[in-house]
Amino acid sequence: MYRIRGFYNRQLCALTSTVGQYKAEGAAARGRDIDPDTVVYPICATYDAAHREEFFSRKFDYIVDCIDLVSCKLDLIQQARLRGIPILSALGTGNKLEPELLRVTDISKTSGCPLARVMRKELRARGIHHLKVVFSPELPHETQQLEAPSPGRRSVPASVAWVPSVAGLMMGGTVVRDIIEDGGLVP
Known part of the structure; x- marks a missing residue:
């Protein structure tokens, strides 16, 4: 569960007028501003196994996974598979600078992405060998860590505005085409 703090470089719903709001509420409001007939059910919570039923209390046409935590990402993928819901997962865009290298493919065809390597191994252990993903073969750039992560947490790679944004646009386009x-729906 994340509140908007000041990630103006990364998120369309992050404005001075939305600081302090939950990201899910900000994104839902943005969707309704674009099309008042849009139906959005924001859930202001972090997805994890303990709260999965809250997330799956409604029917989904498609799931777009942008979760950073591997354990939560894996659980969401497994649940989508069990429930027959198509899912598209974003892999690592942190510490990358070249959005033109992003591509949509099966996870079995990924390379150069540390998160993809971990996900392939963990998914195989769960009997999942195929998953549609957005990834980049660009090797992550080394960065200087300015802050230590919270106890028990790893640091999340830094990101620039354009790489995650392009990944998000690619994901949106992929979902629309798949549907x-x-x-x-026919546009």
Whole structure:
């Protein structure tokens, strides 16, 4: 559960007028501002196994996974599979500078991404061999760590505005195309 603090460089709903709001509420409000007929059910909580039923209390047409924590990401993927919900996962965009290298592919075809390597191993251990992902083969750049992570947590790689943004646009486009190809909504 994250509140908007000042990630103006990364998130469209992060404005001076939304500081202190939950990201989910800010994103939902943005969607409704664009199209008042949009139906959005924001959940102001962090996805994890203990709270999964709250997240799956509604029916989803598609899940877009942008979770940073591997254990939570894995659980969400497993639950989507069990429930027959298509899922697209974002892999590591941190410490990368070249958005033109991003691509949508199966996780089995990824390379150069440390998160992809961990995810492939963990997914195979769970019997999952295929997963649609957005990833970049660009090797992460070394950065200087300015702050120590919280106890028990690893540091999250830094990101620049343009790489995660392009990944998000690619994910949105992929979801729309997949829904159309599956005979869903026609624009």
